[in-house]
Amino acid sequence: MRTIDWDDDRAAVRLIDQTRLPVEYEVVYCERVEELIEAIKELKVRGAPALGIAGALGVVLACKTATEGEEIERYLMKLKKARPTAVNLFYGIDRAYSAAKRGKTPEEKEKLALAEANRLIEEDIAVNRRIGDYGSELLEDGDVVLTHCNAGRLACVDWGTALGVIRTAISRGKHIEVIACETRPLNQGSRLTTWELMQDKIPVTLITDSMSAAVMREGMVNRVIVGADRVVKEGVINKIGTYMHAVLAKEHGIPFYVAAPTSSFDLEHGYEEIEIEERSPEELIYCGDTQIAPADVRVYNPAFDFTPFELIEALITEKGVFHTPIKLI
Ligand code: MRU
Numbered sequence: 001m002r003t004i005d006w007d008d009d010r011a012a013v014r015l016i017d018q019t020r021l022p023v024e025y026e027v028v029y030c031e032r033v034e035e036l037i038e039a040i041k042e043l044k045v046r047g048a049p050a051l052g053i054a055g056a057l058g059v060v061l062a063c064k065t066a067t068e069g070e071e072i073e074r075y076l077m078k079l080k081k082a083r084p085t086a087v088n089l090f091y092g093i094d095r096a097y098s099a100a101k102r103g104k105t106p107e108e109k110e111k112l113a114l115a116e117a118n119r120l121i122e123e124d125i126a127v128n129r130r131i132g133d134y135g136s137e138l139l140e141d142g143d144v145v146l147t148h149c150n151a152g153r154l155a156c157v158d159w160g161t162a163l164g165v166i167r168t169a170i171s172r173g174k175h176i177e178v179i180a181c182e183t184r185p186l187n188q189g190s191r192l193t194t195w196e197l198m199q200d201k202i203p204v205t206l207i208t209d210s211m212s213a214a215v216m217r218e219g220m221v222n223r224v225i226v227g228a229d230r231v232v233k234e235g236v237i238n239k240i241g242t243y244m245h246a247v248l249a250k251e252h253g254i255p256f257y258v259a260a261p262t263s264s265f266d267l268e269h270g271y272e273e274i275e276i277e278e279r280s281p282e283e284l285i286y287c288g289d290t291q292i293a294p295a296d297v298r299v300y301n302p303a304f305d306f307t308p309f310e311l312i313e314a315l316i317t318e319k320g321v322f323h324t325p326i327k328l329i
Contacts (some may be wrong), residue, residue, distance in 0.1 A: 001027070002157050004045055004053050005121065006114060011064065013057045016241060017044045018154055020048045022195040033061040033075045038080040040089075043186065046228045047155020048086035048264050049124050055079060055092030056117035063100055063110035072100075072109070084275040085237060085304050087231040092120060121157050127261045128159040130318035132168030135225070135259050137320070139169040139176060144221050146179040146212060149239035150192040151227025151259065161259040162225040163197065165316060170202060176205040177222055184209055185283040185301065209241050217251040222224060224249045228260035231315070233270045233329060235308040236260070242304075246311040259309075259316040266329050277303040 007014040012029040013036055020026045029043060030036040036058050039045050045054050062075035076093055099116035103109035139145070145166055149155075152163030159167060169176050178197055183189035190206050197204040207215060215221050224245055230237040236258050249256040266274075281299035284317060285291060293299075309315075309326040322328065 002121070003047075004050050004157060006011040006057055006060070006117065013054070013061065015039065015045045015054075015155075016154065018046055018192060019044050021154075022191055030061065031275055033058055033065055033079065036061055037078055037082045038120060040079075046188070048088040048159065048227065049128075049156040049261060050154070051083065051086045052088030052092035052263055053117065053121055053124060053157055055089040055177055056096035056113070057092075057115045059093055059096035059100055059112055060117055063106060063113050067100075067106055072097075072142065083277060085277045086264070088229075088261075088263050091263050095120060100128050106236070124157040124261070125159060127263075127318040128156055128161060128164045129168070131161055131259050131316055132159065132259065134321050135165030135257070135316040136169035136172060136174070137255060138255070138316070139165065139174060139223065142176075143169075143174070143223050144177045144179060145225050146181065146215070146221045147224070147246065148181045148189060148209075148226050148241050148245055149183045149194060150188040150196070151225075152193055153280050154163045154192050154196055155227060160196075161227045161228075161316075162257075163193065165225055165257075165259050166202065167200065177205070179207055179215060181207055181209045181212060181241065181245070183241060185279075188239070209244070212245050213248050216248055221254060224254060224256045224303045225316075226256075226258055228258050229304055230262050230274060231258075231260055231265045231328070232266070232274060232306075233267055235271060235306055235323045236312065236315070237271065237274060237276070237304050237306050240302055240305050243307045243311075245306075246307045250311050255303075255313040256311060257314045258312050262317050262319060265328070268278040271306045279303050 004015045012031040017026045066072040096113045100109040100113035108234045152160035180193040315322040
């Protein structure tokens with residue numbers, strides 16, 4: 001099943017609830033834009049490309065609920081505020097709303113927004129396949145690839161960016177194994193990356209984030225591939241911990257690759273200008289229902305970090321591979 005899609009029968013957004021994985025596979029439906037906004041905030045749907053689709057489908061729901069333009073825009077402001085860092089959310093909203101605005105009646109607007117959202121869904125799948133085509137050329141038979149967070153099919157509509165590169169390489173006969181970092185504090189690596197790779201019978205080993213230096217030093221890894229939430233003027237913003245792996249990869253002479261669609265590009269802005277989402281202290285103070293830190297401890301919990309292009313050997317996009325020294329503008 002696609003990670004996120006439109007259900008015609010229910011006139012609702014259908015998505016895999018990623019907060020329940022890997023224990024339960026549950027599909028949820030959002031019939032109202034407020035439900036979708038909550039699903040985004042709670043990370044039921046997450047990952048930059050999937051957030052782009054959520055944004056576009058959110059416009060469809062906003063047009064369905066609201067009767068006039070101003071009301072739609074109020075919903076879209078709330079939708080944009082659901083998560084600030086991945087640029088795809090804004091990209092998806094803007095594309096679908098530009099299409100919707102060509103309609104005169106609410107019904108026409110909804111129809112046009114849905115047609116554009118469906119185009120984005122098909123584009124996402126095709127773009128990931130192309131990223132896979134280009135990126136798989138960089139992998140050699142026998143490689144062990146370390147990845148962080150989840151940049152797989154669960155972060156997109158299907159196939160994935162970083163994991164898509166691995167899937168394509170495997171489909172072309174290369175033997176590739178994966179080391180998945182757990183990705184504290186929300187564990188997208190241990191909960192989602194391992195789950196989706198195991199579904200496809202791709203060999204995967206789980207490690208804690210802090211083991212990455214040791215596995216590199218021991219020669220257990222020969223490439224790193226991650227995704228991106230936003231590619232800015234001087235580098236890449238991605239899940240917290242990405243920068244640490246990039247620094248370590250440089251130190252150990254291991255190629256560090258980023259796989260991302262150009263819909264994640266925001267080359268008009270530099271890193272300093274981007275809001276890095278800071279999440280609730282509870283994510284560090286509790287592990288499930290168990291308290292693991294003093295309840296009133298001061299917490300710093302940014303969800304993303306910045307990796308400069310100097311640390312990235314190749315940026316893999318659907319338009320081709322940009323090799324180091326990466327210059328996009
Ligand atoms: O907080 P998340 O789970 O939405 O963060 C996701 C990531 O950081 C991914 O690596 C990124 O969105 C790329 S997904 C193809």
